[in-house]
Amino acid sequence: MDTVFFVGLVIGISSRVIMLNLDKRQYPTQPNILMTQIVLAAVASALGALLVPALKDRSYTSITFLSLAAEQFRQVRENRRNTLQNLEDVQLVQRGEAFIEEIARTYEVRNYMCIITSFSTVGLHYLIISELKLSYNVALTISAVAGIMLALILKKMLQRESIGDVADVVPVEITFVDEFIMKVGDVKGITNVGLKSDRERYLSKGLGIEIIPKDKSYSNAGILMDPGQRQAILYNIYSRMGILREHNEPAFYPLPRRNAQKESLVLAYMPVEKDMDKLIEAVKSCPILSSAKGKNLSLKNTPIGKKGSA
Incomplete structure (x- = not known):
């Protein structure tokens, strides 16, 4: 088979491997999941690479294979969603429906990235030979470099913002008022902790943080107030730092609460290792979900705290 096909295949798979580096901290990366993604990347890349010679030979029926591939990748998205939903009940901190949908959508989209890069690589190769009349090897080198550059561009385009960009x-400090009522920073009434041993555990091992929207922006605050985004933040902390609780210890389940004065979030968390710097980094690295964007757009130019604002 033509060498350019294998080059397009490698470029397509490489584009998926590049994106896998972004997944390690937010998504499962067990060996079987990794193998699944590489195999799917190979299938998608092969489809993209074979499409160009098929169209060149006027075999337009080959386009139907793309529709079948798209349907297959949608099924991959659904399977990934179902798998993560089935795991929710055994998680000490759940991902939440919004985060699961974001992960499933990401898996689908990145397969299309393989098709685009492999198709572009092979297509450019044929275009250079037919139009510029360059030699086969020169065209192969140029198209391979262009394919890698396209993969890096797509990586940049698909890279989402994180909480650290908006907050x-x-x-x-974590304290208790009226003996039982938890207070985190300026917000009290987080939860009622009845057992003295639980309160002592919070005071000795718990960490309190406040997530404050940047630029006093209601647009940034709207992202933080989204329920799905809040749950994603909790899971990102849990996936990084673990949590000191069992299923039968509801007092230690993290509960983010709104500070109405600053439109910020406060949170008391019980990590396995008490390290404030790692906790802050875990919060900042949480990706912003697509479903959390676009909140409070009518207040975009109204700073938080301005007289007459919400």
């Missing part, structure tokens, strides 16, 4: 995270 500052600062440590705050």
Whole structure:
């Protein structure tokens, strides 16, 4: 088979491997999941690479294979969604429906990235030979370099913002008022902790943080107030730092609460290792979900705290 096909195949798979580096901290990366993604990348890349010679030979029926591939990748998205949903009940901190949908959508989209890069690589190769009349090897080198550059461009385009881009995270103190009522920073009434041993555990091992929207922006605050985004933040902390709780210890389940004065979030968390710097980094690295964007757009130019604002 033509060498350019294998080059397009390698470029397509490489584009998926490049994106896998972004997944390690947010998505499962067990060996079987990794193998699944590489195999799917190979299938998608092969489809993209074979499409160009098929069209060149006027075999337009080959386009139907793309529709079948798209349907297959949608099924991959559904399977990934179902798998993660089935795991929710055994998680000490759940991902949440919004985060699961974001992960499933990401798996689908990145397979299309393989098709685009392999198709573009092979297509450019044929275009250079037919139009510029360059030698086969020169065209192969140029198309391979262009394919890698396209993969890097797509990686940049698909890379999502994180909480650190829209909010500052600062440590705050965990205290108890009226003996049982938890207070984190300036916000009290987080939860009622009845057992003295639980309160002592919070005071000795718990960490308190406040997530404050940057630029006093209601647009940034709207992202933080989205329920799906809040749950994603909790899971990102859990996936990085673990949590000191069992299923039968509801007092230690993290509960983010809104500070109405700053439109910020406060949170008391019980990590396995008490390290404030790692906790702040875990919050900042949480990806912003697509479903959390676009909130409070009518207040975009109204700073938080301005007289007459919400």
